[in-house]
Amino acid sequence: MTVFNNIEILNNESLAKYTSIGIGGNADYFIKIRSKPDLYAAIEWAEKNSLPITVIGRGSKLLISDKGIRGVVLQLLGMDSMVIEDRFVYAEAGASLIRLANLTVSQGLRGLEWAIGIPASVGGAVTMNAGAYDGSISDCIIEVEVFNGTGFERLSNEQCQFDYRQSVFMQRPELIITSAKMGLVPDSRERLQEKVNLYKQKRAASQPMGRTCGSTFKKIGDVSPGEVLDKAGLKGYTIGGAMVSPAHANFIINKGNATCQDVLMLIEYMQETIFEKIGKMPELEIRVLGEF
Ligand SMILES: Cc1cc2nc3c(=O)[nH]c(=O)nc-3n(C[C@H](O)[C@H](O)[C@H](O)COP(=O)(O)OP(=O)(O)OC[C@H]3O[C@@H](n4cnc5c(N)ncnc54)[C@H](O)[C@@H]3O)c2cc1C
Structure with missing residues (x-):
């Protein structure tokens, strides 16, 4: 060290x-x-x-x-402060999205209930434009503070170029997100908590257990890649230590000893299967990093 x-x-x-x-x-x-x-x-x-x-x-x-x-x-997980002022939330990049969602719901602020159950940091959630059910982080972002190599800069929601599971930060990895300002809407705590409970139940019923990086592919228009893979009989299909989840065919599970190579080979097989079934190539949602 x-x-x-x-x-x-x-x-x-x-x-x-x-x-x-x-x-x-x-x-x-x-x-x-x-x-x-x-x-x-x-x-x-x-x-x-x-x-x-x-x-x-x-x-x-x-x-x-x-x-x-x-x-x-x-x-940046040590940079994890969360401050609420009126209906505005200031969260540092390392803050846990789940903790932030719980905090805002407990304060009677609507806009992040969908995030309960997503094991993200704020920086990762902004980069990926994380979302679920009826919301995504882009719906409430006002501005994002980044370190651009020479100093700090604030990008407006529009400058973040958010789209479905996409943002400018994916094309510009040199921008280091340090914090985000979000605008939420006052609402009844009870109503928000009910929504959270419903989402928790839905997630518990559909989300696979085990070591995973969430959805493998983005939706293809209205088509769910998981449904196509399920119909093709891929649930449980395994290469090395990597397996298509028996609970949800768009999730890959590390059975314990999977390598990156196993997962990449499985991804290729899943992609080819989807192309064969619907004639469209699914786009990868997982972020692949490192030396190849
Ligand atoms: C069980 C499970 C359930 C999930 N459910 C959902 C879901 O419902 N909806 C959903 O959208 N996603 C879901 N995901 C995926 C994942 O949680 C999100 O994509 C999340 O936004 C990633 O955040 P992270 O902090 O883990 O980022 P990482 O995975 O660590 O990184 C993701 C990307 O963000 C970049 N990045 C991270 N922090 C910064 C920063 N400070 N500055 C610049 N770039 C940065 C990284 O370089 C990388 O490119 C799920 C994952 C799991 C394991």
């Missing part, structure tokens, strides 16, 4: 433990960021050593290469 300006830089850190699917080789360097000064220090150190930077959140959408990620990986 190296220490530079109060930040601890871990060498050859295994990334599998930072992802919900439990897969991934090592990062050359890994830094847990707790504050903006930490972020400045990490960027200064990376620049001094001419190393590329990759930012991860809670790793719930990530499939990381078996060879890992070259350069420096930053995780």
Whole structure:
């Protein structure tokens, strides 16, 4: 471990433990960021050593290469403050989306109930434009603060170019999201809690157990990739340690010893199956990172 300006830089850190699917080789360097000064220090150190930077959140959408990620990986989970002022919410990038949703519901603010059950950080949720049921994070984002390599900048909702599970941050990984301002709507706590309970029940009934990175493919228009794969008999289909979930065919489960290569081969097979059945290629929702 190296220490530079109060930040601890871990060498050859295994990334599998930072992802919900439990897969991934090592990062050359890994830094847990707790504050903006930490972020400045990490960027200064990376620049001094001419190393590329990759930012991860809670790793719930990530499939990381078996060879890992070259350069420096930053995780901002220590920057996790959440402040509510009137109907506005200010959350740092590392804040848990589930905690934020619970907090806003308890304060009688509507707009994030759909997020209960999504194991995301705010930074990851903004990047992926996470959503479920009747909402997505883009519905309530007012502005997003980013570090753009030289300083901090605020992007309006429009500048974030949100679309279905998509944002400008996916095309511009050099932008590091540090916080987001959201606008919510006052509503009855009881009514919001009822909605949350309903979503929890729905999720418990449909979401597979096990190590996964959520939906593998985006919806294809109105077509659900999970239904196509289910009809094609792929539930339970396994390559190496990677299996199509027997509960939901759009989820891949790590049975314990899956490699990134197993998952990629399974993804290819699922993609080909969907193309064969409906003549359209599904788009990957999972984020694949690292050296190949
Ligand atoms: C059980 C389960 C259920 C899920 N259900 C849903 C669901 O209902 N709806 C849904 O939309 N998703 C769902 N997901 C997927 C996932 O939770 C979301 O995509 C989430 O938004 C990812 O957030 P994260 O913090 O884990 O980001 P990560 O997976 O760590 O990263 C995702 C992307 O964001 C980037 N990123 C993360 N933080 C920053 C930052 N601060 N600055 C710049 N870039 C950043 C990363 O580089 C990466 O490209 C589910 C996942 C699981 C495992």
